[in-house]
Amino acid sequence: MASTGTNGPIFYNSLYRHGVDDKRRVQIPAKWRPESSEIQFTLIIWPRAGQKEACLLALPPEQWAALVEKLKAMPLSDPKAEALRRLVGTKSDQVALDKVGRICIPESMAKAAAIDREAVLVGLVDRFQIWNPERYDSVSSFDEQLTTEAFQMI
Numbered sequence: 001m002a003s004t005g006t007n008g009p010i011f012y013n014s015l016y017r018h019g020v021d022d023k024r025r026v027q028i029p030a031k032w033r034p035e036s037s038e039i040q041f042t043l044i045i046w047p048r049a050g051q052k053e054a055c056l057l058a059l060p061p062e063q064w065a066a067l068v069e070k071l072k073a074m075p076l077s078d079p080k081a082e083a084l085r086r087l088v089g090t091k092s093d094q095v096a097l098d099k100v101g102r103i104c105i106p107e108s109m110a111k112a113a114a115i116d117r118e119a120v121l122v123g124l125v126d127r128f129q130i131w132n133p134e135r136y137d138s139v140s141s142f143d144e145q146l147t148t149e150a151f152q153m154i
Contacts, residue, residue, distance in 0.1 A: 010034065010060070012123035017133065019118055024110050025102040026119045032128065033101050034060070041103060045091040045112045046129065048139060053091075053112040055139075056105065056130040063127050105130070 010032060018027045042064040048054035059067065071088060074081035091112075095103040105115060114132040122129045122136065131139070143150075 011125055012128040013125060014123050016121040017118060018121065020105070020110075020115060024105045024107065024115075025098070026105060026115075026121070026130065027100075027102050028097060029121065030101065032121075032123070033097060037097055037099070040094040040096045042092055042094050043103075043105065043109055043130070044088060045109055054135060055132070056109055056113050056115070058103075058128045058130060060127065 012032055014029070016029050020026050039061060042059045042061075044057045044059065045053045046055050046057040067088070071081075071085050074084070076082070093106050093109065095105070097103060105113075105119075110116070113130065114135060115130065116132070118133050120131040120133050120136040122131060
């Protein structure tokens, strides 16, 4: 979990719809923002169920570090591991919060995830996703079908 400093960890929960301005800036909910403005999120173009580039996965520094450690632990000679490292390396970027709590989505990532005028930010407890509203509505319908099975995992 990201830390807010003196206020404890940040949990990314709930769902928010925010406009995206002409410079591709989107507001991050206040309760999701770290205390330090120097914290950067890592955005990764994330695939989902048949969509090569469905949404953007936003990782706080601790989650990004954990993913990097997993990638580093994979055998260098494994072609799947090499492909995964290459994909994560080329489909990710760091973004910083501006003074009013927005991030600027890189142009190539916004195009890949079809994020234009509006974005849906979905909390995943220790990270969050940024979706095109129509794509999110589609995946949300699929998620509803898995609700019973998903809750059995707890």
